[in-house]
Amino acid sequence: LGGAKFSTKIPLIKKFIEKTDYVIIAGAILNNFYKAAGFEVGKSVVEDGYDKEIVKLLKNEKILLPVDVVVLRGDKKVTTTPDTLEKGDIICDIGAESTKLIANLLGQSKLIVWNGPTGWYEKGFTKATRAIAESVAASKAHAIVGGGDTGLLVEKTLEKTKNKKVFVSTAGGATLDYLGNGTLPGIKALDQK
Secondary structure, eight states: OOSSOHHHHHHHHHHHHHHSSOEEOOTTHHHHHHHHTTOOOTTOOOOTTOHHHHHHHHTSTTEEOOSOEEEEETTEEEEEOGGGOOTTOEEEEEOHHHHHHHHHHHHTOSEEEEESOSSOGGGTOOHHHHHHHHHHHHSSSEEEEESHHHHHHHHHHHHHHOOTTEEEESOHHHHHHHHHHSOOHHHHHHHHO
16 A cells, blocks of 8 residues: 555555455555654655554554665665664655565565555656556456546556456446445445445
């Protein structure tokens, strides 16, 4: 799971933590997890009000956090580990080592559910997201990719591979709602008729 809003990911994390082998955290929501784990997050985007909930989630061994990140440190891009983040840093993407570890897990997976880019996509931090999209497209797993920038990137990658086991939703938020809650308002309305 990546992207920026932790609050939209809560139902999915809680549901899938019981049913999956791993829940990998990336994107801006990673900043919340690092902060709750006691790491410095500098000037990185953080959604306040979720520390207690995240601390509980961190106790679960299925939650995997990246081992390295790319940060803006002044005007330089630096790859660092969570324990060496500095007060002025802005976390912008996951690092190369984390990308390799994730790609390895994806290669062993039977089902992949992915929502949200791993990095600050709008500012050009797309390297890890692109690498993971290639890993998803190359895998033998069935995959569900939830919309937005991630969906567009995966679709472009799939054009090259012709992988038919990957479903790309055009609506990432609706995909999360459906996977987290098992239904959507439109489906409920149809069921009532």
